[in-house]
Amino acid sequence: MPLTQTSSDSAKLVHARLELFEPGPAPGKPGAGMGQIEFHFNPKELTVTKAAKWDSQNQKKSGSAPPASYTSPEPQKMTLEMFFDATQTSGGSVVKDVEDLFKTLVPTEASRQTKPSPPWVKFGWGPLSGFLGYVKSVSAKYTLFGSDGRPLRAVCTVALEELPSEQGKQNPTSGGLQPRRVHTMREGDSLAVLAYREYGNAALWRPLADVNGIDDPMRVRPGSTVFLPTAGELEDADARVVAKREVAGART
Numbered sequence: 558m559p560l561t562q563t564s565s566d567s568a569k570l571v572h573a574r575l576e577l578f579e580p581g582p583a584p585g586k587p588g589a590g591m592g593q594i595e596f597h598f599n600p601k602e603l604t605v606t607k608a609a610k611w612d613s614q615n616q617k618k619s620g621s622a623p624p625a626s627y628t629s630p631e632p633q634k635m636t637l638e639m640f641f642d643a644t645q646t647s648g649g650s651v652v653k654d655v656e657d658l659f660k661t662l663v664p665t666e667a668s669r670q671t672k673p674s675p676p677w678v679k680f681g682w683g684p685l686s687g688f689l690g691y692v693k694s695v696s697a698k699y700t701l702f703g704s705d706g707r708p709l710r711a712v713c714t715v716a717l718e719e720l721p722s723e724q725g726k727q728n729p730t731s732g733g734l735q736p737r738r739v740h741t742m743r744e745g746d747s748l749a750v751l752a753y754r755e756y757g758n759a760a761l762w763r764p765l766a767d768v769n770g771i772d773d774p775m776r777v778r779p780g781s782t783v784f785l786p787t788a789g790e791l792e793d794a795d796a797r798v799v800a801k802r803e804v805a806g807a808r809t
Contacts, residue, residue, distance in 0.1 A: 573599045573682035575692075575715075579667050580674040584721045587677045587689065591665070594657050597641050599682070604636040612741050626739050626782050633719040635680065635688055641711045644701070651699075651711045658713055661692040678717060690719040739782045748774045748783070755785055764794035 573596040579588030611625040639658070643649035664673035680688040693716045701710035740751060748762035748771070766774040768786050777783070786794070 571599075571683050572596060573680075575661075576679040576681055577661065577676045578679065579665055580672075580677055585689065587679070588667075591676055593681075594639075594654070594661075596639055597654075600637050600639070602637075603685070606634045606636075607631070612739065626741050628739055632690070632721070633688070634693075635690070635717040635719075637680075637715055637717075639713045639715055641713070642709070643707075644709050648707075650703075650707045650709065652708055655697045655708075655711050655713060658692070658695045658697070658715065662695065677720060680717060688717065688719065690717045692716070693718045739784055742777055742779050742781050742783060744779050746777070746779070748777060751783060751785075756788060756791060761791060761795065764791050764797070767797060768794045 575594045577591035577593060579591060581587040608631040610628040610631055612628050639654075641651040641654040643651045661678060662675055665676050668674045675691055678690060678692055680686065680690075694714075695716075696714040697711050698713075699708040699711045701708070703709050740755075742751075748765050749759040752761040752765050753759040762774060765783070765786075768791065769784050771777060771783075
């Protein structure tokens with residue numbers, strides 16, 4: 558793979574790097590810095606992918622199947638290669654560089670005390686900086702060895718996956734800053750079944766109906782779509798349903 562050297566005598570070159578952070582307290586907010594892993598050579602190519610999830614209903618007669626429904630974006634993914642070379646260092650080896658990459662797959666010591674998690678990683682390189690995610694996999698290939706068996710060169714393929722950013726509050730009926738998950742109703746589905754499957758409580762079918770503006774929850778037809786709000790939004794909807802019932806009871 559063609560490479561761009563990032564040695565110290567190339568003052569105009571910007572070094573690509575992986576910055577490491579403790580797992581943060583909230584999406585998009587990394588914790589304390591844990592140092593960085595610098596590229597010995599800048600990569601010639603980066604592969605970045607982005608996809609979306611669609612919910613489609615399989616039926617025997619394709620002509621009668623409802624159209625697929627957009628549910629949510631999938632995390633952005635990045636794949637790159639890191640080339641390590643220790644041939645210019647007396648007694649050097651690339652083992653530590655490779656091991657530092659492998660450590661990004663292991664929970665940090667601080668996170669072990671609460672919720673174990675590997676470090677968060679931010680890819681930094683000029684205008685491409687800002688990709689905040691985690692290392693999903695590392696594959697190392699040693700390509701050159703010294704006479705004593707020391708690995709002198711290695712090519713590591715690193716796969717990164719994006720972490721979710723801070724999300725704004727959404728309104729399921731008017732839209733919001735982030736796409737919402739939806740479910741296409743199938744034969745045998747009901748709001749109670751859907752509420753149990755998604756939230757672990759079948760009794761939440763009432764606020765689920767309220768959020769979706771469904772007047773007759775017992776007659777939701779197959780092929781129709783149901784918005785799936787967050788648990789917090791469903792709690793707000795549940796409070797509204799209870800308040801409506803209390804008002805209706807007081808009037809009677």
